[in-house]
Each structure stands twice: as structure tokens, then as C-alpha cells.
Amino acid sequence: MNRKLLKSNSFEVSATLPIVSIILGLFTVATSFGETPTNASGFADIFETIKREASPEELYAFLYDMPKGGDLHHHHGGSNIPESWYQVATDPQRNGGQYYYTRYRIMNCGEELPPPGLRGGSGSLMYWVNINKRSWITLSDCEQSEYKPLEDLTEKERQAWMSSIVLDRPGEGQNEFFEYHWSRLNHIFSNPYLMAELLVDNMKRFGAEGLHYFEPQINVFRYHDKEGNPITPHEVYEIYKERINRPDALATGVTVRCQLTILRFLPNSPDHVAGAFDFIDKHRDLWRGINLAGREDNEKGHPRRFTEAFDNALRQYPGIGISIHAGEENEPSEHIADTLRLGATRIGHGVNLIEDRDTMNLMRTGKFFVEINLISNELLGYVDDIAEHPFPVYLRQGIPVCLNTDDRGMWDSNMTDEFFVAVTNFNLSWEEIVLMGNYSLEFSFAQSDVKKQLLESFQRDLESFAKKYSGGDWRTPLKSVKPVTYGYGKNHLGLKL
Ligand SMILES: [Zn+2]
Missing domain, CATH: 3.20.20.140 (Metal-dependent hydrolases)
Structure with missing residues (x-):
């Protein structure tokens, strides 16, 4: 990742805010944020120090x-x-009593293409497309055998299922996102x-x-x-x-x-x-x-x-x-x-x-x-x-x-x-x-x-936050923060969290 922490400039942007507030009719709050928060007024310098001195993981926290x-x-x-999709889709107590099946193998069951919901954008068959039980029941024996109940996936299959709805591989971009992710879900x-x-x-x-x-x-x-x-x-x-x-x-x-x-x-x-x-x-x-x-x-x-x-x-x-x-x-x-x-x-x-x-x-x-x-x-x-x-x-x-x-x-x-x-x-x-x-x-x-x-x-909340990190030692309050990051933070940003 390109990380450029340039030297701070003192360009003043907050002056535009009251104008916006007036346009939107927010007179009551306009004065309160026409400038940086009172308790946070000296915080700009502390933030510059943090940007300069913090490790990537500290800055993230x-x-x-x-x-x-x-x-x-x-x-x-x-x-x-993806973890949340999987958890809720496999829990009928949380999803209105539904059960889902996902295509984990392709058996070439028939000459004809399946209905649009079961295909990718190019019209081809695709893995990890999800259907509800009501639809699964209507399939032929061969087609049914291509699918597994979501909750029965092995750990390896579950990882592949989750990866199928994330842009996490080289070469995946607009086409994968627009034509496949949504069709799979x-x-x-x-x-x-x-x-x-x-x-x-x-x-x-x-x-x-x-x-x-x-x-x-x-x-x-x-x-x-x-x-x-x-x-x-x-x-x-x-x-x-x-x-x-x-x-x-x-x-x-x-x-x-x-x-x-x-x-x-x-x-x-x-x-x-x-x-x-x-x-x-x-x-x-x-x-x-x-x-x-x-x-x-x-x-x-x-x-x-x-x-x-x-x-x-x-x-x-x-x-x-x-x-x-x-x-x-x-x-x-x-x-x-x-x-x-x-x-x-x-x-x-x-x-x-x-x-x-x-x-x-x-x-x-x-x-x-x-x-x-x-x-x-x-x-x-x-x-x-x-x-x-x-x-x-x-x-x-x-x-x-x-x-x-x-x-x-x-x-x-x-x-x-x-x-x-x-x-x-x-x-x-x-x-x-x-x-x-x-x-x-x-x-x-x-x-x-x-x-x-x-x-x-x-x-x-901004005022309390500024106060929390203003004591001269910003590292101590940061120790109690437990940030949650996902695939992007770990793989693209390279964060060790
Ligand atoms: Zn959008």
C-alpha cells in the first residue's frame, strides 16, 4: 500500500461548515461546530504527533x-x-425458519442451462450459488446432488463459500462483483x-x-x-x-x-x-x-x-x-x-x-x-x-x-x-x-x-475522545482498545492485528 504521511498543512476548511448549516436550516447546531470542538481545540497537534509516531497498528486502533x-x-x-451471512443463513432461529443449500460440485446434469438465478452473469454454471429448500426440492436427483445444506459444509468448503462473496483474489474486480457475487447470494x-x-x-x-x-x-x-x-x-x-x-x-x-x-x-x-x-x-x-x-x-x-x-x-x-x-x-x-x-x-x-x-x-x-x-x-x-x-x-x-x-x-x-x-x-x-x-x-x-x-x-463523543488522548501520553489509553479488522485490513493493509 502506498503510505504517504505528508507534512501537515494548516489549511483551514472548517469555515465552510456554517454555510452548509444555514443552507440546511441547522441554525441551532451551526455555531457548535463552526470550529473544532472546545475540548478538542488543541487536539489537532496531538493528532499530528500520533500520525508521526504511531505504528500502523497503533494508528488503526x-x-x-x-x-x-x-x-x-x-x-x-x-x-x-461473510461470517455473518453464514451464521444467520444457517440458523433458522434467526432467519425466519429457512434452510439453504449451496452448490459445492457440478455434475453436468443436463444439456439445458439452469434458470437465471442459478447461473453466473456469463450464463455459465457456478459454484456456491445458494438456493432455499423450497427450490432445492424441485430439482432432479442429479441436480440435488450438486448441493449441500449450508450447515453441512466442511471447514474447507465453508472457507471457499465465504471467499466466493469477497473480492479477495488477484484478478477479481468489476466483473466478479457485479456479475457473480450478487447472483451467488x-x-x-x-x-x-x-x-x-x-x-x-x-x-x-x-x-x-x-x-x-x-x-x-x-x-x-x-x-x-x-x-x-x-x-x-x-x-x-x-x-x-x-x-x-x-x-x-x-x-x-x-x-x-x-x-x-x-x-x-x-x-x-x-x-x-x-x-x-x-x-x-x-x-x-x-x-x-x-x-x-x-x-x-x-x-x-x-x-x-x-x-x-x-x-x-x-x-x-x-x-x-x-x-x-x-x-x-x-x-x-x-x-x-x-x-x-x-x-x-x-x-x-x-x-x-x-x-x-x-x-x-x-x-x-x-x-x-x-x-x-x-x-x-x-x-x-x-x-x-x-x-x-x-x-x-x-x-x-x-x-x-x-x-x-x-x-x-x-x-x-x-x-x-x-x-x-x-x-x-x-x-x-x-x-x-x-x-x-x-x-x-x-x-x-x-x-x-x-x-x-x-x-x-x-x-x-469527540470531546470525550479528545480528552481521553490529551493527557500527554496517548499510548496508555490506546492499550485498552481492541480493534477488529477483517480480510482487507490484514491482507491489503498488512496490519498485524
Ligand atoms: Zn454503491
Whole structure:
């Protein structure tokens, strides 16, 4: 990994915050974070000392312990670490009574290709595709013999199964991710009880690394129960709502609000916009925004195709957040400009914004936000080298940004990894870390009273954190921190944790 701890510069960025606060109507909190927290005001120098003197493992522990604002770009289906998928999918007590089978060998049972759910993107048969018991029963004897109950995998098979949903091998990138990972998970996705359980698993894991808020993109359509009966979108909402209000979820202290995402490249994708707005409108306590996801480089994936559908929805529905993936591309395009035209105030990724002069200058007004996903862009090859990522240019030109995890389950990473990569490659200052945390909460789609509480609790936690490490000996408090890292931290960052 390219680790560049440059000499600190004293560039003042926090002055832009009150402007954003005024735009968003957050007068009450604007003054409280127009500058770095009172107790943390001298902390910038201590942070510089830590960056200079800490070992990578110490810096990681520090960043793990550090309070974090919100994770605004977070696909629920891609955000679960493989161990959690396996645990919940093999535990009928936690997944609504379902049993899953996975293809562990290929017997060439017939001439015909299996149905789309059982194939990879190229149409070929693939290993480790998961089906529910109801589907397994309908297969021929030969086909059934290709599958094993998930809970019966040997340890070696279990490791291969987990690896099949992570970008962990040389050469795996966009194709493996877009065409195979999601197809392999297959029926495991279509169980809202299991997915709600995993949401709480993530509340616990993210809460442990100091995150205050996240905004998962969660599907509510096309779910079925174990008998195959459809579960309505409203029932899906009820399932999630009940689960995140149980004591173990509340104890995490993490606030969750959701987005509904439309796959952008289907033949009839624009027709889904009206239904998505309608669902969000009726479930505003939990669902707050809409998104478009999927390959932009698909011939049907471009944003201009959705203009009429969004205009029609905006004639009808007030106050629904619009965050849309745009500029997650290897080539320059007009996608970000076209996406702002749809009504988006937040752009997911924005990697090629740097090549669109006028739109970039427009976004420096502070009204628009870019959700940065460093590890995602690195592993999917949208940047050749993470050190060349445009993120610090956006940040230091005054475009509001924050760090996000995107599909961290498939990178086998966490929020701390994003901060570690940003600090070590781009020499983030303490002011910048605080600024991005505040931005992430201000630009969230949470209700304004929730947002205010989140900003206040984030501020309080930052002050206690600064106090904890301000005693002149930052190493002593760090000893009690037990950071959790996953495959990315161990293999890509080389951390010995
Ligand atoms: Zn995304």
C-alpha cells in the first residue's frame, strides 16, 4: 500500500461548515461546530504527533476508537461480512425458519442451462450459488446432488463459500462483483427476516467502531416467506422496524434510516421510480431517500433516462431525499451533471467528477455532496492507485464529502479501514476528520430533530475522545482498545492485528 504521511498543512476548511448549516436550516447546531470542538481545540497537534509516531497498528486502533459520524453510502446486501451471512443463513432461529443449500460440485446434469438465478452473469454454471429448500426440492436427483445444506459444509468448503462473496483474489474486480457475487447470494437475499437480522449485526459491528448513523439501501420488493408466499413491501417495513427496536439493537446506540434503491439498467427501470417514491412517502419514519444503483456503463444505465420519471415524482412528493450513484466510471461522462438534474443533492462515488470542470465548480458551492468510497473504488478498479483518488481534491476545494463503506462485506473491510486509507494516503488533519463527520450527519436524510441529536452526540463523543488522548501520553489509553479488522485490513493493509 502506498503510505504517504505528508507534512501537515494548516489549511483551514472548517469555515465552510456554517454555510452548509444555514443552507440546511441547522441554525441551532451551526455555531457548535463552526470550529473544532472546545475540548478538542488543541487536539489537532496531538493528532499530528500520533500520525508521526504511531505504528500502523497503533494508528488503526486509534482510528477504530475514534467517534465517526455517518456511513451514507451503504448497500445492505453488500455490507455483511461473510461470517455473518453464514451464521444467520444457517440458523433458522434467526432467519425466519429457512434452510439453504449451496452448490459445492457440478455434475453436468443436463444439456439445458439452469434458470437465471442459478447461473453466473456469463450464463455459465457456478459454484456456491445458494438456493432455499423450497427450490432445492424441485430439482432432479442429479441436480440435488450438486448441493449441500449450508450447515453441512466442511471447514474447507465453508472457507471457499465465504471467499466466493469477497473480492479477495488477484484478478477479481468489476466483473466478479457485479456479475457473480450478487447472483451467488441469490435466495439468501430474498428473506427479510434474515436481512433484518443482518442489519442488527451491522449495527453492533459499526457501533463498536464508533459510528453514530448509517443509511443502508434496502430493497423491500419481491420478498417471499418460506412457503413461497409473497411478503408485501409494507410487511417488510414492519419486519425491519420490529427488529431494529429490540433491546440488542437499541443498545448499539447506532441510528439507522434507510434508502430505497432502483436497479438502473433494467428495461423498465424508470417505471419503478413512482412506486419507490410512493413507498418512501408512506414509510417516512424509517425510509428517507431514493437511489439508483447498478452499472452506469450499461447501455441502459445512464441517468438522463430517468428525467421524466423523477420530474413526475417531484410534482407529487415533497421532502424525499435523492442520492444517486454517478461518476463511478473509468471514463469521463456527463452523468453527474445529468444526475443533479434529476434532483440529487448527493452523488454516490463521483470518481469522474474531477474530469467535469463546470459540475465540479458548481459542487463547490456547498449545496451538493459526494459520498466517497475509497476501498470500493480501489478494488473495483475505478482508480489505478488509491493515492491518485480525487477525494482529497474535492475535500480541499470545499466540496462536502464523507467516507463510506459501500459494499464492505464484499471487500471484507470496515469503516476504520476507510479512515486508515484516507489518513495514510492523504494526510487528513483532525479538522478535516471532524468536518467530514459533521458533513455526514448534516447531509444525511434523517429527520431534522434526529439529525440535531446525532450532531450533538457526535460532538460530545469527540470531546470525550479528545480528552481521553490529551493527557500527554496517548499510548496508555490506546492499550485498552481492541480493534477488529477483517480480510482487507490484514491482507491489503498488512496490519498485524
Ligand atoms: Zn454503491
